[in-house]
Every structure is written in structure tokens, then in C-alpha cells.
Amino acid sequence: MSGSAAGPGFNWNIVTDLRSMLAFEFMRNAFEAGTIIAILAGIIGYFVVLRRASFATHALGHTGFSGAAGAVLLGVQPVYGLLVFTIATASGMAFLGNRATNRDVEIGTVLAFALGLGLLFLSLYKGYATEAYSILFGEVLGISASGVSFTFWTSLIVLAVLAMIYRPLLFASLDEDVAEAKGLPMLALNLAFMVMLAVTISIAVQIIGVLLIFALMVTPAAIAVRLTKRPLTAVLVSVSVALSATWLGLFISWYEPYPVSFFIVTIAFALYVIVRVGKALRTDASPRLFASHPHDAGPT
Amino acid sequence: MAASAPLPPATHPPVGPTARSGAPAIRAERLEVRYRDKFVWRNASFEVEHGEFVAVIGPNGAGKTTLFRMLLGLHWPSAGSLSVLGSAPHRGNARIGYVPQRHTIDRETHLECDKLVRLGFPGTRWGPGDRFRPTVWGPRLRLEAERDAAAQVLADVGASDLGSKSLGSLSGGELQRVFLAEALVGNPEMLLLDEPLSNLDLRRSRELVETIHGLVQARGVTTLLVAHDINPMIKCLDKVIYIANGRVATGRPSDVLTSESLSALYGVHVEVLRDSRNNIVIVGGEDDHGEEGA
Ligand SMILES: Nc1ncnc2c1ncn2[C@@H]1O[C@H](COP(=O)(O)OP(=O)(O)O)[C@@H](O)[C@H]1O
Ligand SMILES: [Mg+2]
Numbered sequence A: 001m002s003g004s005a006a007g008p009g010f011n012w013n014i015v016t017d018l019r020s021m022l023a024f025e026f027m028r029n030a031f032e033a034g035t036i037i038a039i040l041a042g043i044i045g046y047f048v049v050l051r052r053a054s055f056a057t058h059a060l061g062h063t064g065f066s067g068a069a070g071a072v073l074l075g076v077q078p079v080y081g082l083l084v085f086t087i088a089t090a091s092g093m094a095f096l097g098n099r100a101t102n103r104d105v106e107i108g109t110v111l112a113f114a115l116g117l118g119l120l121f122l123s124l125y126k127g128y129a130t131e132a133y134s135i136l137f138g139e140v141l142g143i144s145a146s147g148v149s150f151t152f153w154t155s156l157i158v159l160a161v162l163a164m165i166y167r168p169l170l171f172a173s174l175d176e177d178v179a180e181a182k183g184l185p186m187l188a189l190n191l192a193f194m195v196m197l198a199v200t201i202s203i204a205v206q207i208i209g210v211l212l213i214f215a216l217m218v219t220p221a222a223i224a225v226r227l228t229k230r231p232l233t234a235v236l237v238s239v240s241v242a243l244s245a246t247w248l249g250l251f252i253s254w255y256e257p258y259p260v261s262f263f264i265v266t267i268a269f270a271l272y273v274i275v276r277v278g279k280a281l282r283t284d285a286s287p288r289l290f291a292s293h294p295h296d297a298g299p300t
Numbered sequence B: 001m002a003a004s005a006p007l008p009p010a011t012h013p014p015v016g017p018t019a020r021s022g023a024p025a026i027r028a029e030r031l032e033v034r035y036r037d038k039f040v041w042r043n044a045s046f047e048v049e050h051g052e053f054v055a056v057i058g059p060n061g062a063g064k065t066t067l068f069r070m071l072l073g074l075h076w077p078s079a080g081s082l083s084v085l086g087s088a089p090h091r092g093n094a095r096i097g098y099v100p101q102r103h104t105i106d107r108e109t110h111l112e113c114d115k116l117v118r119l120g121f122p123g124t125r126w127g128p129g130d131r132f133r134p135t136v137w138g139p140r141l142r143l144e145a146e147r148d149a150a151a152q153v154l155a156d157v158g159a160s161d162l163g164s165k166s167l168g169s170l171s172g173g174e175l176q177r178v179f180l181a182e183a184l185v186g187n188p189e190m191l192l193l194d195e196p197l198s199n200l201d202l203r204r205s206r207e208l209v210e211t212i213h214g215l216v217q218a219r220g221v222t223t224l225l226v227a228h229d230i231n232p233m234i235k236c237l238d239k240v241i242y243i244a245n246g247r248v249a250t251g252r253p254s255d256v257l258t259s260e261s262l263s264a265l266y267g268v269h270v271e272v273l274r275d276s277r278n279n280i281v282i283v284g285g286e287d288d289h290g291e292e293g294a
Helices: A014-022 A025-050 A054-074 A078-095 A098-102 A104-124 A128-137 A145-174 A176-181 A186-208 A213-217 A219-227 A231-255 A260-291 B017-021 B064-071 B113-119 B139-156 B172-184 B202-219 B259-266
Strands: B026-035 B038-048 B053-057 B079-084 B096-099 B190-194 B222-227 B239-244 B247-251 B270-274 B280-284
Touching: A014 A025, A014 A231, A025 A054, A025 A145, A025 A186, A025 A213, A025 A219, A025 A231, A054 A078, A054 A104, A054 A128, A054 A186, A054 A213, A078 A104, A078 A128, A078 A186, A145 A176, A145 A186, A145 B113, A176 A186, A176 B096, A186 A213, A186 A260, A213 A219, A213 A231, A213 A260, A219 A231, A219 A260, A231 A260, B026 B064, B038 B079, B038 B239, B053 B064, B053 B202, B064 B079, B064 B190, B064 B222, B064 B239, B096 B172, B113 B139, B113 B172, B139 B172, B172 B190, B172 B202, B190 B202, B202 B222, B239 B259, B247 B259, B259 B270, B259 B280
Parallel strands: B038 B247, B053 B222, B053 B239, B096 B190, B190 B222
Antiparallel strands: B026 B038, B026 B079, B239 B247, B270 B280
């Protein structure tokens, strides 16, 4: 949706800009839902990166597509279909074991099947083009006030669960065998995490869509772990990146006639490139610094 | 315990000196283990005394890791009896420190070593972090106590300088020291170290064995170490558990590592040779068991 026709153009007074765009309810809803989801995605994304579950995350989003398409066909809110399909798939992955989240072939096979199913549902449904588009790429400007409140309460539950299992989950994600020997309930933790991941994906799809879920769920955390070695700081950085991308994306989309999701993924991608290149330049520079050190001067 | 008695039910372990004065640290009687219908080894009877330093040796797939998993209560014997520190093995035994063979940690793990070691304290605690939760001591005191204890175990394994480094940036030897520190958190009475030397060169292996042997002596901690090459540690060992061909032989290194004993174990003729520097070389038996000496 293009906002450029709705309000005055951009000027460098950000406060005035924000005030004029937040005068519209759909923009307020978008900012509220976007903020909640960015916080949640930033937090859970850290565990996704730690557990190397990014492909599973990507795939869960895609299986959500068939759920959403099925829901549309049945005439219910897509988010319920998303929840059912992603939770079912995530639970299946959890029961296959923690390492199963890394089994590319199995996950990819289920993924292709789910997409095929989604395609069938869509073809059975008549006015499929716009529905499919918003499921695939998100429709944050279309979120209603009740959608925001659903997002809020769901996120609160996910956050509460994550707060309860934070440390055992961190331990189990980092050092599986030791955590198991220490008596942590690995299956329960795995299941709890995967279900929370599924719920997060389901509500994040509203903003970013199933195809672009990676940018909000994985990229911010991937940036964070390259910037800090501390879990809590990494979570904070990850949340900040997700928030920046979402806010900035929404802000820019008010003035430009292109989709919000495009701006969000572009900002996330740009930040990722900056961090990777910055890191590469630094590690490239260090051997040269050390080479001038007398101990490393020549072969011994 | 009768030789063929079934495994006693899991009970709360007797803690402290009573356990130490009575039963040995590990007692296995006619122990047999399998996965589904596949035998790993059987009829193993051996004891490990408190404070002993024991090498567990054998070819790949012999069942060394499985022995550890049984001691940790993660896998149950199919026959025979096993007691650990005076009680039946049970999961979550805080008196055992464990360094598994494979970690999920690799080059891509961007996390401070100190954080991993400190997870040993509250890693199994539920609820929000102490930072956000008032405790009896006050969260700060507890955090500080844990930080000091983590620094202490890192110092004990000669890794004081690694605390603030990223796990992904460590060398193989440094990583093993951090894992060792993680296992030492909580002052365990027994250490189970699964192939800590496998990626180390001979010098690093010897250094790490020295550190481990120092811990055995200073803390009196019973230590079992799985290794492919016995040579880096042969001088400090009290006992060898040799697993091969579905059988287990136990005893002093000088008794187990003989041509007769290993030939009986493998069921084929095996030659135990010593080179000019007294390194042990085992010829025959299985090809892939890596006992190639120095
Ligand atoms: N979870 C399992 N399920 C079935 N078989 C297993 C399992 N774990 C190990 N095994 C088998 O048991 C044998 C012993 O394995 P392991 O104890 O890991 O050997 P080692 O540590 O001596 O190399 C191997 O043949 C292995 O294939
Ligand atoms: Mg093994």
C-alpha cells in the first residue's frame, strides 16, 4: 500500500513526519504490531542461530503458507491456519530430535509438499491473487486493531514461556550432551522451543510474509552474534536490529510506493552486509598488525 | 550384590564419606549392554576405586561412549549390575562431571567461554535469569559467587586467560580445557572425559593429561578418560579398561597391555611392542583402533 498520497511529504522534522503518519489508524496498528513482532523475533532468533535451526525456521514459514491458504479457503483468519500448520510441523521436528532441525533433506521434502498443498488450496479458492500475495509477502498495513491485540497477547505468552525456559534452553542449545546428562528434559525443551518458534513465525507472517520470514527471524540474530559474545547482549542487539528494520521500513514505506516488506528485508540485508564486511576488514587487518611483532617475524 | 542380581531401583544416593568409605566409585558385575538387538559388549566385571585415574581404550565403535552413557544414567544395561558412587546410575547426577565426545560448539559459536562455564551452575535452573530475580542472597551476590567460581575452575585447568574469549576462536586444546572447566563446576567426585585428546598433537595431549592428572591428585576426583592412544598418559594411570570385540578387560596397565591379555580380548593374535622410548605399539587386532604409539 502506498502512503504517499495520504499525507504531506517527507521533511527533516521526524516528529512531524511521525505525527502525520500516526494520525492514521492503520499506521498506528502497523507500528504496534511491528514493534511487538520485532521484539519477539529478535529474541527467538538468537536461539534459532544458536541451534542452527535457520533452515527449519525458513521451512516452518513455508508450511505455514499452506495453513494460511487452507484457512482462507475455509473462510477463517489466515493466522489460525498458520498456527495449526506451523505448530504441527514444529512438533514433528521436535519429536524427531534436536539434530533433526538440521536435516536439510527431510525438512526440504516436507517443505515442498507443504507448498504444493498451499498451491492446491489457493487454486480451489477463487480470488486468490491478493490473498496469496499478502501471505507470501506480508501485509502489515492491513492489520486491524483486533489483529494487534491478538498479536500482543500471543507474544506475551511466548515471552513468558521463553523467560521461564531461558537458561535451560540456552544450555541445551549450546551443549546438548552435557545438558542431557545434567538431567534437563531435552524433548520437552525442544518441543517448547519449536512450538514458540512456530507461534512467532505465524504472527510474524502478517508483517513480512512466509517468503521473507528469514529477514526478521534470523538475520538480526545473525548480526548480533557477530557483534557480541554475550547471550543477553546478543538478544538485545538482535531485538534492536529487528526493531530498526521494522520501524525504518514502515517509515520509508510511507513516502515510497513500494511494499514495507521490501524495505524491511533490504535494511536487514544492508546491516548484515555492513557487519560482515566490517568484521572481514578487521580480521584481515590483524595478521598484518601481528606480522610486525618480533615473535612472529620469521619461521622458528 | 549378587553377580546376576537385577539393577537396583534408582534411589537417592548416599552422599559424603559414607559413600566413599563403603562401595568403590564404580562397580560393574557381569554387565551387558546392547542397542535394541545389537550387542555392544557383555560380561564385564570391574571396579574403579575412588580417586583413580583410568584410561578407557578400544577401537571405534567398541562401546566406550556407551559405557559413559550408562554411568550417567542415559542408557540402561541389558543385564548385570552397575553402581556409581554408591548408587544406581541416574540422570542428572550432580556428582559426575562430563565432557562428551562431540559438542555442538564449533567455529560459528560466538559465545564467551566464561558464559559456557557459568551455565554449569544455573543452566538447569528454570525461571527468569537471576539478574531479574531477587534471591535469598540477592542476585548480585549469587552472580558474583558464580563468576568467582567460574574463574577458579578456569584457573584450575590452566585457562584463566580464556574466560573472555569466544568459544569459536579457540584451538582444540584450549577448547578441551574450557570443557574440562565446565565439567568441574559444582565440584564433582567423578569426571568422565570422552576423547578429550582426539584432536590434539602429542605435546598438547601430554600437557592436557598433566592438567587432568593434577586435578585427580589435588581433588581426589575419580577420572575415566577415553583415548585412542594410551602413550601420553601411561605414566599416570592407575587402571585401564580395554574394550574390544564385545569384551572388556580391566586391570593395571602393565597387566592389560600385554600380548596375552589383548590376544585373548580380540580373539586373534595381537602383539604389544615397546619402542626405544618405551611407547606402546599394538600390532594386529583391529585395524582402525589407532593405537599407533608416538
Ligand atoms: N543410539 C544408538 N543406537 C544404536 N546403536 C548405537 C547407538 N549409539 C551407539 N551405537 C552403536 O554402539 C556401538 C558402540 O558405540 P560407542 O559407544 O559410541 O563406541 P565408541 O565410543 O567406543 O566409539 C557402535 O557400534 C555404535 O554403532
Ligand atoms: Mg565414542
